[in-house]
Amino acid sequence: MKQLAFIVFQDNDNARYLVDAITQDNPHAEVQYQPAMIRIQAEKRLEIRRATVEEMIGREWDVQEMLIDVISIGGNVAEDDDSFVLEWKN
C-alpha cells in the first residue's frame, strides 16, 4: 500500500507561497486544488524548509506561522527551527 505523507492548507494568500516553496523542495509532490483548500501529498516524505519559504515570501518566517493555515497533516512530524518534515518511517 502506498504511504502518503500529506499536508492540507486553506487556499489563501499565505498558502500560495507555501505551495510554491514545497513544490520546489519536493519535486515528487502532487498538488491537488480542492474547494477552498490545497492538498499536497508525496510518497513517504514531505519537507517544508524555512529558507525556501523565506525566499518566496521575502521576509523572516517562523515555521510555526504555517500552522495558522494548516487544515490537516498526515505523517510523523519532525519539526525544528529550520524545517517541518512529514514522514512515514516504517
Place this chain on the structure above:
Amino acid sequence: MSVEIKTNTVETLRHTYGNLQRRFGDKPASRYQEASYDIEATTNFHYRPLWDPQRQLNDPSRTAIRMVDWHAVTDPRQYFYGAYVQTRARMQEATEHAYSFCEKRGLLSRLPEALQQKILRCLVPLRHAEMGANMNNSGIAGDCIAGTMTQLHIYQAMDRLGIGQYLSRIGLLLGEGSGSALDQAKAYWMDDPIWQGLRRYVEDSLVIKDWFELALAQNLLLDGMSYPLMYQRFDQQLGEEGAADLSMLTEFMRDWYAESTRWVDAMLKVVLAESAENREQIQAWVDTWEPRAYAALQPLAEAATGQVALDEVRAALAARLHKLGLRRPGVAA
C-alpha cells in the same frame, strides 16, 4: 428520509488581471504583483510637464541607465502598501516601547555630561542627513518609472523621515523635553567642521539630475558607509564608554539598514545584468561618488570612532561592491 450532501466546485475563470497573466501566466498572483505592476501610465501623455518640458511624464530618459522593462527590478521584501505598513507598524511598536522605557527611567539624562555631549554632537545632527535622504528618495520616486521601482524609493523616503524623527527624539531626550539640544545639533550641522564634509555631500546630492546616479550616491555609497559607521561602530564604542542604553534607541536603524541593503543589492544585480553599458555607467558613478562619500565621512569618523573604523567600513563596502561585480575606485578589476 436521507439527506445527501453534495459539494460543488466552482472553477475560477480568471486567476488574475490581464496584465499579470501576460507577464506570469494564468495563475493566482500575489498581492505584491497585483499592487506593483503596470500601474504607471506609459503612453498618451497630452502635455509635457512644466518642470521638465524636454521630456514626457514618466519618461525613461531621465536616467542614463537603460532597461527594456524597469519592472524587472522587484522588491525581495515584496512590499506593497499593506505589507510595508504592517511591517513598519510592528517595528515602530517595539521602538516606541524602547523610547518610553528610556524616557521613564531617564536613561539618557543620567549619562555623564561628556557622553551626552558626544551623542549630541556626533549622532543627533544626522537627522539633517536623513532629511536629505528623504528628499533624494522622494525625488527618485518621482523621476523613476515602473511601479516596482517607485515603491522601493518612496518607502525608502518614508523610512528616512521616520529615522530622522527618531534622531530628533534622542535630541529631545538629551534636552529633557526642550528643543535646545536640537538647536545645538543644528548649529553643529551648520558650523562644526566635523559635519561640513557630510553636509556638502548631502547638499550636492540634492541637485544630482540623473535619478539612478542619485540612488547610487545616496542608498548604496553614502548609506553603505555611514550606517555601519554610525550605527554599528559608533554604537559599539559608545557602549564601551558606558552609553550602551543608547543602543535601545538606535536598534530600529540597524534593523532597517540590514533590511534595506537587500533591495538595493537586488536592484543593482538586475540593472547590472541588463547590459554592458549599464555596468560601465554604474562603475563610472561609483568611481565618482565612493571616494567623495569616504572623504565626507572622514572628519566625522575622526571625532566619533577613529579612522580605523571608517577604513574597515569602507573595506566592507568594497566587498559588497565586489560581490555585485563592481570595483572599488582605484582598484583594478
